[in-house]
Amino acid sequence: MRFIIPLVVFIPFTIFSVFVVADQGLWALVEAHKAGWGLQVFLDLVISATICLTYIVPEAKQKGINPWPYVVGAVLLGSISLLAYLLHRAVVERRAATA
Numbered sequence: 001m002r003f004i005i006p007l008v009v010f011i012p013f014t015i016f017s018v019f020v021v022a023d024q025g026l027w028a029l030v031e032a033h034k035a036g037w038g039l040q041v042f043l044d045l046v047i048s049a050t051i052c053l054t055y056i057v058p059e060a061k062q063k064g065i066n067p068w069p070y071v072v073g074a075v076l077l078g079s080i081s082l083l084a085y086l087l088h089r090a091v092v093e094r095r096a097a098t099a
Helices: 004-024 026-034 036-063 068-077 079-098
Strands: none
Touching (some): 004 026, 036 068, 036 079
């Protein structure tokens, strides 16, 4: 179950994000941040990602997962990277349970 939920969110959200960026371009993201609402959404996501990473980094180290690709990914890709970490963690836990 820990694998299915992140996967169900990761795949459609990543596909949607790729389509939006392909349609609107990366510059549209920069333009949106100039508006008050765009900046608010951006700052909210930065705060959320920062809070998530404060939990993910120690947990990843404990489980033998290199956290830095996910930290960099969170800065560049937001929740796509955090969802990828949850998938990676589920795979590591499943392997440990069957070993």
